[in-house]
Amino acid sequence: MDLLIETVRRFVDREVRPTARALEHADQYPHALVERMAELGLFGMGVPAEFDGLGLDYETYARIFEELSRGWMSLAGVLGTHGIVCYVIREFGTDAQKRRWLPPLAQARLRGGLALTEPQGGSDVANLQARAHKDGDGWILDGEKQFITNTHEGNVFVVVARTGAAGAGGLSAFVVEKDRVAAGTLIEGKPLGKLGYKGVKTSSLTFDGCRVDGDALVGGEVGHGFQQIMSGLEVGRINVAARAVGVARAALEDSLAYAQERVTFGRPIVEHQAIAHKLADMATHIEAARHLYLGAARKKDAGERADLEAAMAKLFASEMCARATLDAIEIHGGYGYTDEFDVERYYRDAPLFCVGEGTNEILRTVIARRLVRT
Ligand SMILES: Cc1cc2nc3c(=O)[nH]c(=O)nc-3n(C[C@H](O)[C@H](O)[C@H](O)COP(=O)(O)OP(=O)(O)OC[C@H]3O[C@@H](n4cnc5c(N)ncnc54)[C@H](O)[C@@H]3O)c2cc1C
Secondary structure (H helix, E strand, C coil): HHHHHHHHHHHHHHHHHHHHHHHHCCCCCHEEEEEEEHCCCHHHHCHHHHHCCCCCCCCHHHHHHHHHHHHCCCHHHHHHHHHHHHHHHHHCCCHHHHHHHHHHHHHHCCCEEEEEEEEEECHHHCCCCCCCEEEECCCEEEEEEEEEECCCCCCCCEEEEEHHHHHHHHHEEEEEEHHHHCCCCCCEECCCCCCCCCCCCCEEEEEEEEEHHHHHHHHCCCCCHHHHHHHHHHHHHHHHHHHHHHHHHHHHHHHHHHHHEEEEEEEEEHHCHHHHHHHHHHHHHHHHHHHHHHHHHHHHCCCCCCCHHHHHHHHHHHHHHHHHHHHHHHHHHHHHHCCCHHHHHHHHHHHHHHCCCCCHCCCCCCCHHHHHHC
């Protein structure tokens, strides 16, 4: 697997880093880079080989997210919720659902997204309002989702909707293919303008009497949606932590190079202790965050519960990345604040790690609850 990671690293150095700045500033979807990721098999990282995927372990999977994010975090975004869709179908889908969706997802003929968050709130998942009601042998979905990544370029979504009473037990997950529902019943909003995470599109998704067939219900039974998605988010959090490490690593690499070139008071700024110590702290914190996400991934690989470790990894890595990207701007001085260097992009991308896949406030609660209960 180290060979695959090495291949991705080369792809990032040769093809991503030279092009990301222009694509990002133009907020352009990176079609050519996404095609290359498909050629490398990255859309099937978490899909077993029997369904045409690479069948990677969680550790390798996360390390690839780190490598991609070192080049451009949005590329990992294209694969992030796609991977959660694959995970949910792989872990909880019926045999028929796995045969139907996993091969095209692995081959990138279908590209996935997760439709969980709603306009009135993303943290309080148990109280989601979108509804699904039975219609003959199918289901009809109604409701609005907000902040959904991979709309527009994506074509299959795992959608969480209420099929029963209030609370987590009343939620179910559905696989909805954009091109297989009646026109006008699944409406994508205009892409949101964002601080960072550009290129990849994020928008609302409105379901207006959107009919799907009976096979769309994940696992074939109602009431398991909350647990299915929370399990998917555990993997998502490990990958967000890995992305944060990748962005922080890019910030460190750029800062190290700049600190050895830029001369003030007659010597390279790396020889000023204040700058050297910033670099030392960045490198140390990156290493610590990497150990946290690798530890969580290894627990998942061993088949153990890893919600505590995934939450800790995401919390620590995201806050570390926010600090490291600000340090990188400071090390670059005035130039760091301009769009002629990449550090301003890293700084704009970093806050999403604190908010996405469970805000850090919610994760602190998750961690504290687990500490008290164990
Ligand atoms: C660029 C981007 C892409 C995204 N992509 C997706 C996607 O693909 N699919 C998807 O489903 N969602 C996606 N999201 C949504 C994201 O997961 C939510 O924004 C996040 O879960 C927070 O939900 P919210 O924005 O509704 O904030 P709210 O839930 O309204 O929270 C607002 C603030 O209150 C705090 N808060 C809320 N409740 C508590 C509490 N009990 N204790 C302490 N603090 C609390 C929160 O931490 C936060 O600081 C995306 C968001 C962004 C910005």
